[in-house]
Amino acid sequence: MARSRLTPERESELYEAVLDLLREVGYDGLTMDAVATRTHSSKATLYRQWGSKPELVARALRHNKPVRLDEIDTGSLRGDFHEMVSRADVDQLERDSALMRGLAHAIHDNPDLLQALRELLIEPEMTGLDEILRRAVARGEVAQDNPALKLVPHMMTGALIVRPLVDGRPVDQAFLTTYVDAVVLRALGV
Amino acid sequence: MARSRLTPERESELYEAVLDLLREVGYDGLTMDAVATRTHSSKATLYRQWGSKPELVARALRHNKPVRLDEIDTGSLRGDFHEMVSRADVDQLERDSALMRGLAHAIHDNPDLLQALRELLIEPEMTGLDEILRRAVARGEVAQDNPALKLVPHMMTGALIVRPLVDGRPVDQAFLTTYVDAVVLRALGV
Numbered sequence: 107m108a109r110s111r112l113t114p115e116r117e118s119e120l121y122e123a124v125l126d127l128l129r130e131v132g133y134d135g136l137t138m139d140a141v142a143t144r145t146h147s148s149k150a151t152l153y154r155q156w157g158s159k160p161e162l163v164a165r166a167l168r169h170n171k172p173v174r175l176d177e178i179d180t181g182s183l184r185g186d187f188h189e190m191v192s193r194a195d196v197d198q199l200e201r202d203s204a205l206m207r208g209l210a211h212a213i214h215d216n217p218d219l220l221q222a223l224r225e226l227l228i229e230p231e232m233t234g235l236d237e238i239l240r241r242a243v244a245r246g247e248v249a250q251d252n253p254a255l256k257l258v259p260h261m262m263t264g265a266l267i268v269r270p271l272v273d274g275r276p277v278d279q280a281f282l283t284t285y286v287d288a289v290v291l292r293a294l295g296v
Numbered sequence: 297m298a299r300s301r302l303t304p305e306r307e308s309e310l311y312e313a314v315l316d317l318l319r320e321v322g323y324d325g326l327t328m329d330a331v332a333t334r335t336h337s338s339k340a341t342l343y344r345q346w347g348s349k350p351e352l353v354a355r356a357l358r359h360n361k362p363v364r365l366d367e368i369d370t371g372s373l374r375g376d377f378h379e380m381v382s383r384a385d386v387d388q389l390e391r392d393s394a395l396m397r398g399l400a401h402a403i404h405d406n407p408d409l410l411q412a413l414r415e416l417l418i419e420p421e422m423t424g425l426d427e428i429l430r431r432a433v434a435r436g437e438v439a440q441d442n443p444a445l446k447l448v449p450h451m452m453t454g455a456l457i458v459r460p461l462v463d464g465r466p467v468d469q470a471f472l473t474t475y476v477d478a479v480v481l482r483a484l485g486v
Contacts, residue, residue, distance in 0.1 A: 207404065210400065210458075211397045214397065221464075253478035260462055260479075263458045263461065268400075268453045271414075272450055272453065274414055287443070288442075288447055289450075292444060292482060293483050
C-alpha cells in the first residue's frame, strides 16, 4: 500500500475524522462512504491506502494512542507505571474508554475487526509494555516466572473499561495510581 | 409494584426472553414492544411490573446471574474464589461476557441504564463479594486496610470483559483460576 502518498498532516486529519465518526455512530454505523464524505477523499483512495474498514479503524486508534510506552524508562517499574499514568491525558482516557467499550462490543460480530485490532493496535502496544516488564525482570524487581507478567494488559485494560460500570465514575489519574500500586505492582511482587 | 402477580416460572420465562432479545438486537434495539410480542404479554403489564426498560433489563440480568456468591463459604479466601470459578458455567460466562460488553457500551448513552444496573445488579453482587472479603479479613487472611479490597470487582470484571480483546480467546475456567491466583489473591496479599 502506498501510504506515503499522504502527508503526515493529512493522514492525521483522516484518522481524527475516523475517530470522531466512531464516537458518533459506532463501528457498525461507520461506513467508508461517511469517512470519504467527512474527509473529502474518494472511497478508492481510502481502500487503496488502508485496504479495509477494520484496518483503517485499527490504524486510527493506533495513531491516537495517548501514551508512547517506548519513550518511558525511569529506572524502576513503579516509576515507569507512574510515568505512564501521569502522561495519560485524562479527558482522552475517558473518550478512549468509551471508544474501547464500543469496540469491545463490535468485535463480537466482526472477527476481522478483532484481528486488525490485535495485529495493529494491541500487539504493538504489548511490545512497549513487554519491554518495560522485561527491564524490571532484568533489574531483579520481578521474578521471571511471576504468572502476573502475562496478565498486566488484562489488569490495566480492565480497570479502564470497568470503572464507570462499577463505580459510576469516569477513569481519572488518582484511580489509576491507586490501581497500579494496589493491584498491578502487588501482583508483580514489587 | 405488584411483582407477585406473576408466577416464578412466568417471571423466569420473561427474563430469559429479555436476555435473548438483548443478545440479538442489543440494548438500544430492545423495545418494550418486542418484549411484549416475544412473551405474549401486554406492554401495560411490563410497565406495571417493572416500571421501565432499564429496570427490566437489570432484573433480567440479576435473575440470570451464574453464581450465587452468598452460598459460598469454604473457610478460606482462596477456597471461596476457586469455588466461585468452579461453579461458573463457562458457556454462560462467555455469553454473559458478550452481554456485558454490549451493556458497557450502552451505558455511555443511557445513564438511567447505568443507574438501574448499579442498584439492581452490581450493588447486590458486591454485597455477596464484600461478605466473602469481610470473612477473609475477620480470619486475618487479608489486612483490613489493604487497598485492593475495594478493587476486586474491577479486577474480576476486567478479566471477564477484556480477555477476548487481549488474547483473542474466550474466557475459560483455566484462565480465571490463573487470574485469581496470580492477580486477585496476590494483590490481596494471600
